[in-house]
Amino acid sequence: MKLLIKGGHLVDPSQGIDEPTDLLMEGGRVIALGKNLKTNGAHVIEAKGKVVAPGFIDLHVHLRTPGQEHKENLTTGSQAAIQGGFTTVCSMANTDPVVDTGTVVEFLKAANAKVGLVNLLPFAAVTVGLQGETLTEMGELKERGAAGFSDDGAPIMNAGVMRRALEYTKITQLPVVAHCEDTHLSANGVAHEGQAAARLGLAGIPSESETVMIARDLLLAEATGGRLHVAHVSTERGVELIRAAKARGVLVTAEATPHHLTLTDEAMGTYDARFKMNPPLRAERDVKALREGLRDGTIDAVATDHAPHSRAEKEAELSQAPFGVVGLETALGVLMTELVHQKHLKLSTLIAAMTLRPALVLGIDRGKLTVGSPADVTVFDPLREWTVDPSAFRSKGAHSPFAGWRLRSKVTDVVVSGRVVYRDEQFMNGEKR
Amino acid sequence: MKTPTRWTRKDLLGLEDLSRDELNLLLDQAKAFQEISLRPIKKVPALRGKTVVLSFLEPSTRTRASFELAAKRLSADLLQIQPASSSLVKGETILDTARNIEAMKVDVLVLRHRDSGVPAMVARAIASSVVNAGDGSHEHPTQGLVDLFTIREEKGRIEGLKVVIVGDILHSRVARSDLWGLTKLGAQVTLCGPPTLVPSTFESLGAKISYTLDAEISQADVVIALRLQMERQKERYIPSLREFTRHYGIDRQRLQRGKPDLIVMHPGPVNRGVELSPEVADGPQSVILKQVTNGIAVRMAALYLVSAGRASHGAGSAAPIVPSEVAG
Numbered sequence: 001m002k003l004l005i006k007g008g009h010l011v012d013p014s015q016g017i018d019e020p021t022d023l024l025m026e027g028g029r030v031i032a033l034g035k036n037l038k039t040n041g042a043h044v045i046e047a048k049g050k051v052v053a054p055g056f057i058d059l060h061v062h063l064r065t066p067g068q069e070h071k072e073n074l075t076t077g078s079q080a081a082i083q084g085g086f087t088t089v090c091s092m093a094n095t096d097p098v099v100d101t102g103t104v105v106e107f108l109k110a111a112n113a114k115v116g117l118v119n120l121l122p123f124a125a126v127t128v129g130l131q132g133e134t135l136t137e138m139g140e141l142k143e144r145g146a147a148g149f150s151d152d153g154a155p156i157m158n159a160g161v162m163r164r165a166l167e168y169t170k171i172t173q174l175p176v177v178a179h180c181e182d183t184h185l186s187a188n189g190v191a192h193e194g195q196a197a198a199r200l201g202l203a204g205i206p207s208e209s210e211t212v213m214i215a216r217d218l219l220l221a222e223a224t225g226g227r228l229h230v231a232h233v234s235t236e237r238g239v240e241l242i243r244a245a246k247a248r249g250v251l252v253t254a255e256a257t258p259h260h261l262t263l264t265d266e267a268m269g270t271y272d273a274r275f276k277m278n279p280p281l282r283a284e285r286d287v288k289a290l291r292e293g294l295r296d297g298t299i300d301a302v303a304t305d306h307a308p309h310s311r312a313e314k315e316a317e318l319s320q321a322p323f324g325v326v327g328l329e330t331a332l333g334v335l336m337t338e339l340v341h342q343k344h345l346k347l348s349t350l351i352a353a354m355t356l357r358p359a360l361v362l363g364i365d366r367g368k369l370t371v372g373s374p375a376d377v378t379v380f381d382p383l384r385e386w387t388v389d390p391s392a393f394r395s396k397g398a399h400s401p402f403a404g405w406r407l408r409s410k411v412t413d414v415v416v417s418g419r420v421v422y423r424d425e426q427f428m429n430g431e432k433r
Numbered sequence: 434m435k436t437p438t439r440w441t442r443k444d445l446l447g448l449e450d451l452s453r454d455e456l457n458l459l460l461d462q463a464k465a466f467q468e469i470s471l472r473p474i475k476k477v478p479a480l481r482g483k484t485v486v487l488s489f490l491e492p493s494t495r496t497r498a499s500f501e502l503a504a505k506r507l508s509a510d511l512l513q514i515q516p517a518s519s520s521l522v523k524g525e526t527i528l529d530t531a532r533n534i535e536a537m538k539v540d541v542l543v544l545r546h547r548d549s550g551v552p553a554m555v556a557r558a559i560a561s562s563v564v565n566a567g568d569g570s571h572e573h574p575t576q577g578l579v580d581l582f583t584i585r586e587e588k589g590r591i592e593g594l595k596v597v598i599v600g601d602i603l604h605s606r607v608a609r610s611d612l613w614g615l616t617k618l619g620a621q622v623t624l625c626g627p628p629t630l631v632p633s634t635f636e637s638l639g640a641k642i643s644y645t646l647d648a649e650i651s652q653a654d655v656v657i658a659l660r661l662q663m664e665r666q667k668e669r670y671i672p673s674l675r676e677f678t679r680h681y682g683i684d685r686q687r688l689q690r691g692k693p694d695l696i697v698m699h700p701g702p703v704n705r706g707v708e709l710s711p712e713v714a715d716g717p718q719s720v721i722l723k724q725v726t727n728g729i730a731v732r733m734a735a736l737y738l739v740s741a742g743r744a745s746h747g748a749g750s751a752a753p754i755v756p757s758e759v760a761g
Contacts, residue, residue, distance in 0.1 A: 193632075193634070194634060195634055195637045195638070197634075198632065198634040198635055198637070198638060199449070199609070199638060200549055200550065200571055201549035201550075201568070201569050201570030201571030201572065201606060201609060202549050202550075202569075202570070202571075203570075204632075270553075271549065271550025271551070271553050271554050272554070312526055315526045315527075315528050316526050316527070317527055317546065317548035317550075317551050317554075318548055318549065318550055318551075319547075319548045319569075320548070
């Protein structure tokens, strides 16, 4: 059956579309775009006053499966993604067991198919057991479904290992997604090393713990010709280093999170672990630099680094509470409210950073609504106001740094591969979950 | 005429948030209580019927003893919760424990914790008053008040004095409380120590930074030496204790560079021969034992004011009381 999204403002950076356009889909693909497309018996979603965009792609999500399902499982994680408008998510490999064999990759793909909500693109580990020593069988992992490689959460301290991993990307054509952190510099830190940490008596994580490693990995990517994707950039210098490397032609892409784009280390004053993440919230100048990087394209993608934990884990003392905050369900609202509505960023630039550009990072044929593309669509009301209430999250994680915020923009409808999974802010009944 | 300041806070979490008037109120209240410890019967009924819980989730001898005596001299009922006998090792979060203590209708919880911010977290979660007895590297407000009180007693004033705090500033909660208290009351504070332990970010907190004690000591009215935790050497903040002492330890020779009326303070316990040579620690310019004595009056003031501040919370008032009013 045909599906028509009618009367909406379509934004598709891949075609330069940013105007009222109808979208017709059939068989899981886009079959036509245009003004005033005929209904002709198609199922119609009326999108007047709404923005119609390619389904969002999140390059950085911790779904905690397998092994840590008390924090998140594929159902809760997928539902959180859909509520946030994400139709494709990349899952991080720091699970139990670690995603370092084809078997675990295939398990994830099969388990996700049973849930049947999002396109899951699992990342596999760069090194066996995230130990930073022995490379995983990257070629086979790709054949069995890995979409990229990352030791996220366990920085690869051995430059020799990182160099070899980058060499291998020339075979896989998949990026190494680097969590850039020198653990000798971050040590037992819990907050950005700056005025706030000095005042609050918190062990600091200096900016250099990130920038030293970004510099190292950029040089290695340059030397090897490998493909590097820098995860969750948080520093002004980090943005500058990446900008300069891109200008030299290094094969590097980068992402930033909604929280690093909107919050500073001053939030640590509450000592609340819902502001504890790694890398930490930095200074005002870093936030400004990240925004500039997003505007000029140095930062390719917005990624949430959605990292759910149980309430008990996050209620612990700051030094004991794990790093990580949830972000899938607030990303669009936060970025629209703080960046687009405040005129810091064009709507089409934000949409590109959530669709086309992350697709290019991965080299996948999604994130666009050209005729023939997979029919992944997110419809949102750019003016709809709502208050962030973590108890209403689909995610098991409730530790949002944006709890209580009044946001403007909410996802209303989501289509995955031509199937309506979310309609008028409700999950569709009768659909397989 | 200026309205006399009243204490309206439920908690005492740090000196950073306090106004100059609130600091003076605490110091004046401590002065009023000071004399009680000199009586043959060292007890007043100011907190009779109130329950004070001491929860020291990190080793402490003198601060705990000081709080215990302070509570007893105010006639409070006292309960101690030690790490070994607490349930914190059984998977309960600190907030669970605090909520349980609150459920026992405790009036004041005196909390020490190795983590910065825990007293603030607990204070937000429970209705009982919380007194921070030292949290991580954040604040040690009653020790800060002891230092302010002792300086005021010894020097007759705080405004305009030059105070040098020397040692491991980075990890010191005493340094932070001293810094806030002293600067609010008009002293000039210099933080001195090796750059690894005195990061330049502290300059933005309103202190002068120095790496050369010899240059600072000649100007100073007060020098506060901090305890150097022995693990700092293992953590490579300093090359060796010997190297630290050579530059930042105070011995008789270094003390002679200072003014004759320079006073030497230390929150204790002193690593003798590291921060202070024994002859300086025990010498005529040392007021270390006076700090210990003053600690009781200061902690009596803290317990009394937060307890009253909570009782009248909302209506908001705990006027300072004078010794005649509290006389048993």
